[in-house]
Amino acid sequence: MSKVIRIGTRDSELALWQAKTVQNQLEARGYKTELVPVKSTGDLILDKPLYELGITGIFTKTLDVAMINGTVDIAVHSMKDVPTALPFGIVQAAVLERASTEDILVHKENPDYKKPCTIATGSLRRQAQWLNRYPHHQTTDIRGNVNTRLQKLAASDWTGAIFAKAGLERINVLPDNHEVLDWMIPAPAQGAMLVVAMEEDNFSRTACAKLNHEPTALCTHIEREFLKTLEGGCTAPIGALAEDFDDEIRFQGVLFSLDGQTKIEIERVVSKANAVGFGTDCALEVLDNGGRELMKEIKEKMKK
Structure with missing residues (x-):
């Protein structure tokens, strides 16, 4: 096991937490690893809604290129951010055991949903489900990593903002003033972490396969x-x-x-x-x- 597995990751706090989780699990099995953080296009362009950028895999493309160029050996992603068709030569190496799949609303005080409200979300899925349930409300776009979005909410006059519960729990920033949206159907693969590798890299694929959680892999598939x-x-x-x-x-x-x-x-x-x-x-x-x-x-x- 002399090869060092270079783990590509976005450089947000949540992404680094996910990559370190994979790193710890690989090292516990005797593998040598190194973290290689990079910034994605999705982290750099924060003034437009995601759906307006027109880029498939906006949070994964930079790491795909790094893998193809040989800068990193594997990459760790929030699985819900990964396009359903992986680039040629890149394959799914492991799906880790899933965390919470739930969406939550982080809110100010105790919202009265009978009154007009403004709810922040950068997700078309969350927006549509919220407006289906509360057609008299408004939604507004919000971008950035978890910490940035929490700060934007605090500085705004919005009633609340929608987050994936798993993300806030993983980096210990889940506030008390939240409620679980148990009626909201999550994004496909929400709460799951995906590790990808180059198809020809048998060493890294064999190592990552030891982290795979079969029930999660089946459900997310x-x-x-x-x-x-x-x-x-x-x-x-x-x-x-x-x-x-x-x-x-x-x-x-x-x-x-x-x-x-x-x-x-x-x-x-x-x-x-x-x-x-x-x-x-x-x-x-x-x-x-x-x-x-x-x-x-x-x-x-x-x-x-």
Whole structure:
């Protein structure tokens, strides 16, 4: 094990926490490692909503290039940020055991949702689900890493901002003034960490395979399969959650219009033995139930 595995990561506090977690698990198994932090385009451009940037894998592209160029051997990502189609030559090496999948609202005082409110989120999925539930509210864009978004919320007159619970818990910044949005379907693979490697790098792939958590890998695969089949390369308000219950997988999926007023959802259960293609099958059912027309409408509006 003389080779040093160079671990590529974004340089935010959360990304470094995730990379160090992988580093610790590899070193506990006898591997030598080195962290290589880099800034992604998504971290540098903070004045535009993500969906307006028009870049697939905005948080992963810089690390993809570093891997292809041989600057790093593996990269660690929040799995929900990773495009469903990996670049040629890069493969999934491990999915770590999942943390919380829930979205939360960090708020000021005790919000009265019957009154007009402004809720901050940079996610079309969160925006659409919030407006579906509270059509009399407004949403506003918010960008930046977890700490930056918390600071922006504190300095604003917004009622609250939506975060992934796992991210705030991992770096110990989860405030008391929050509530779990148990009605909100998370992003596909939310709460999961993905390690990728070069397909030809057998050493790093073998090392990372020891970190793989099979139940999480299966559930996130189903969710991302659902996303890939629906999305067709277009950013859209899509939520998906697959949960492991002994010998079966329980799945919830949802597609919204951008304004949240149209909602197409699906709930299905499948045995693990029949889970191959399950995410695709669920997505096709959504598409047949009005999803094709809705996706066309979303793509046309996103071009404007």
